[in-house]
Amino acid sequence: MAAKKKEKVEVQEWMYEIIREPHVTEKATMGSEYGQVTFRVPLTATKPRVKAAVETLFGVKVKAVNTLILKGKTKRFKQNHGKRSSIKKAIVTLEEGQTIDVGTGV
């Protein structure tokens, strides 16, 4: 896949790894008014990498990336202690006028 015209960065495999899936919830859709799109990303993802990935894959300009880690709950069943895996969400704010059609896939 060739890089898009104005993008400096070429599409690379890790980018697909970073954008796991769009995070579609009530709260996430509230951000759509301000051009914010939420993605589920690996725990190892960094803000610059998310930015690069989103910019390349969707062909949009990213204004800012905020991330957060949602800690998995600890669950106990009798003596066994378990922990649900944590997830990392990345809230990407796009430049004005830019949109990403969530749900159509990468």
Next chain:
Amino acid sequence: MQVKELKQNGLEHEIEVTVKANDIDKRVDVRLKEVGKTMKMPGFRPGKVPLKILKQKYGKAIMGEVLEAAVNDTSVKVMKDKKLRPAMKPNIEVKSFDEGKDLVYAMKVEVLPEFKVKDFKGVKLEKPVAKPDDKAVTEALERIAEGRTSSEPIKGNRASKKGDILVFDFSGRTADDNVEHDGMQADGHQLELGSNQFIPGFEDQLIGTKAGEKVEVKVSFPKEYGATDLAGRDAIFDCDIKEIREPAEAKIDDEFAKSLGMEDLAALKKAVEEQMSKEFAAHSRLKLKKALLDHLDDNHDFEVPPGMLDMEYNNIIQQIEMERQQNPQQDSGEDAPDLSDDEKAELKQIAERRVRLGLILSEVGNSNNIKISDPELQKSVITEAQKYPGQEKEVFDYFSKNPQALESLRAPLFEDKVVDFILELAEVKEVSVTVEELTAEEEEDEAPKKKSATKKKASTAKKSDSSKEAAKKPAASKKKSTAKKKAS
């Protein structure tokens, strides 16, 4: 919504309807909102899913639903606007439709023909009426008596003759290998000579025998005999004549009436007379109705919607096939799967007549506000239930659960009521006729076209009735004679 008449061919209208895209969109949105109120989606509370996301996910499914609803709504509206009365469900073909585009569909519809129902006031009809006279009653009594003839031993020792009933034992064997077969022996069998119950030749050889004699009867089974291993073979029957009986005339007297469960002869006569006059009344009504229908058919000439015609025609064909399946031995000669062209044309005519009459009757009914009330319907359900003694409850359940079945009861009721209505208006002249004239079948000399639905039904019903009667009588007499024998 734009409506364009493409073409009109007789009763067939072809209409093109265009529904604007935003109309459709509006409908979709409304429907989505309705659905969204209860829709569960991960990440959202029920009812809080944004329209956009709903549309993305369920838009396609909803679209189909909306499309159907839109087509239905608009087609009904078009019909109403154009004042078309559809005879049947319109045939709708969607020409083009896509999201964000106008919906265009073509609608083929057959309308009910416009016709004026003629005035009934001038209609003159003849109602054949017959009263059961003494002669008819006696005849009927004699017929009943005939069915209940008993037999008594002959006096003296004379030789048997035709018409006698022989009581005899027999055991038979095939002539060539001396083997006895099943069903070739019996003790105390009663055989009426000349009744042709046995294979040809058997009874003839028993004529002229006397009680106590032993006779060897040599016969050969006919080629087309039921049991294939016996067909066409010669057989010898050793017959031991026990008794010769002759049929006794059943006297029509009080005794006879009592045996039928009546108090005396007068009561029996009255009962028979009542029964007959009821039958005659039914006949007269049938004839009158037929005359009326004929009249209606002759005086109204309008085009019949081809769709309805086809439906009725197919119904008839199906009915015929069903009848054939039910009694395959009957008219096995014309077991050919296809009807000849002549027959088809004939059936087409019958179908056309039925449809036309149906339209006229419903028109008359509607314009004169004839309705079937619920109590009336209830009554017919009860009569229907009485036809199945012991299962009344099931019948009631069936009708309460199947509104469609109830509807099928409504149709004949409605028809009857309309006919009554017309008859009230029409001039009905009573003409007394003889019993024979009243009950005579007219089917033969009349054109097939004249056969009406009711007529046909009635005649088949009659047929089955009479055949049942015929089947009943010998059975009854047999029972009686065996009972008598046991007693002796």
